[in-house]
Amino acid sequence: MAAQNFDLIVIGAGPGGYVAAIRASQLGMKVAIIERENLGGICLNWGCIPTKAMLRSSEVFHLMHRAKEFGLKATGVDYDLDAVVKRSRSVAGQLSGGIGHLMKKNKVTVFMGEATIPAKGKVSVKGEKGTDELTAKNIVLATGARARELPGLEADGDLVWTYRHALEPKKMPKKLLVIGSGAIGIEFASFYNTLGSETTVVEVMDRVLPVEDAEISAFAKKQFVKQGMKIMEKSMVKQLDRGKGKVTAHIETGGKTEKMEFDTVISAVGIVGNVEGLGLEELGVKIDRTHVVTDEFCRTGVEGLYAIGDIAGAPWLAHKASHEGVMVADLIAGKHAHPVKPESIAGCTYCHPQVASVGYSEAKAKELGYQIKVGRFPFIGNGKAIALGEPEGMIKTVFDAKTGELLGAHMVGAEVTELIQGYVVGRQLETTEEDLMNTVFPHPTLSEMMHESVLDAYDRVIHM
Known part of the structure; x- marks a missing residue:
């Protein structure tokens, strides 16, 4: 089968990739986008959007309990976990479908499957119906990242969860341990704590939300504790003993280890870039701790190959990925492009x-x-x-x-x-x-x- 030729091929249809594809199309390029799972990527399907939908449910639940303060009456306030999850999934589904519509509208050809780059300017897509061979002078890597799994703390979907399991819970945790207090960890801690889980957060750094200003972290911590969370800073989960319906966590703080029992653990200890299986090393792409090394214009050092979003390193934020997508499309089209400055990018955490x-x-x-x-x-x-x-x-x-x-x-x-x-x-x-x-x-x-x-x-x- 003859190879299909494009001006630009984008690998990954998350908030970096799909935005790069739209902008390139606006600039008159013939564009292909490849996605192995869901249009919209993690952000729309398993990240930013569905978590905000769930957090909104917990926020309304929290306000219903405060009805009296506002001169209102609400009795028998309760929640239906399945319905909360169903709403969150339908919000994600609606937006993911919207991306499909945007691809059609912008005449971007979508290939569903796994991509590899056998040689410079060539992409092979293995889909359900066989393999498509594509060529383009420019390729954008926007393959994103996944949850980091620490040895011994791996998720099993039953007792130990990643963000995915936490978005589709089979049960309501009674005693919850959240490992990591970055944005993902603290948002889930906030959601489950508000709905009544007895929640403990363990953070290896000296404070929760460690990337924030120290004063803000301290203020937030005070509020979390007031809401009934237990916060353990400068602490580390050394091991998890999994039993029937329970997990015993060995938590080390200041050289002392204590054992605590939980029925659910959420691991939120960072992310690793999706760099495997693409053939990047063979092309001569530099990879540093699972992230592709780029210059300020997202160039990889291999001619015509760019990397944007989570795969290109911190800050791991959807809006950074989107902005880089636009910048790279402009650059390829020969327009004046402005590098994205990390210190100009806002970070937002939707805890309470x-x-x-x-x-x-x-x-x-x-x-x-x-x-x-x-x-x-x-x-x-x-x-x-x-x-x-x-x-x-x-x-x-x-x-x-x-x-x-x-x-x-x-x-x-x-x-x-x-x-x-x-x-x-x-x-x-x-x-x-x-x-x-x-x-x-x-x-x-x-x-x-x-x-x-x-x-x-x-x-x-x-x-x-």
Whole structure:
């Protein structure tokens, strides 16, 4: 069978790959995309989207229990776990189907199957109905990543779960152990804890949400503990003894090991890139700790071969992958492309309370040698937060004392994942404290706290 020729072949149809395909098509390229599982990748099917649907259910459940505070009556409040999961799956399904529609609309040819790159510019796709041979001058690797499995802590789907099992639970955990307190771990801890699981979180670093500003981590931890979670920091799960319906975890903290019993364990100890089976080593692609080494323009060093998203390393975020997809398509088309700067990408965690940040933490800014000004504003000083019944939270801003550049912003509290974008735009436009102070924020909104936090950095705060 003759090889089918394209201008661009994208391997992987997650938020990096499918966006790269759409943008390339807009630029007049003939594009093929290859996916071995679901259009939309992990993000739409087993990650960002279905977890948010589940977390929304737990948030509504939590609010129903607070009905009395709002002058409302709700009795016999309960949940149906199967129905919660069913809603989450249907949300994911709707969006995944939408990607299929977008591929058709943009005339992108979809191949379902496993891809290998036998030689430069060639891709072989093994599908259910045989093998397709494709050629293209440019290939984009967007194969994503999967959950890291530590020896002895491997998932079995019964007692020990990965994120996938946690999204389709067969039972409600009574006593849950979550290993790892990054975004994935803490979101599942938040969901199950809210629905009544007795939840313990073990984190090997010195604090939960270790990539966040230390002050924000401390604030979030206080809220988690208040909600009944047990948080163990600087701790490590050394082994799991699996019995009938129970797991005994050996948890080491400060040289001492204690045994604790759980009926369910969720392992969320990071991710590894999907680099195997593609033929990358033979092509001369450099791989470092399961991630493809690229330059700032996502070039692999092999002519015409690019890598975007999770496979190209941290930060492991869908919006970073999408942006890289657009950048690479522009680059291939000969347009002026802007590299994606990691410190300009916001991180959002949808636990309760939410956490969001962009740029440098206070510690990082100091480490980089900046003289800084730091402002803070608490939710308790904001009218909208009090009206919402969400007075627990804080917004923190970090400025360069010399130039007024906004170096970083860090938030914890209700809806901060929606607020952070204001500071992201500010950083993109190279805003200074003066611009932000002169901006009029609408009242009553949570966004006013962003203004007050800036004012506080310069000793001009009004409502505190």
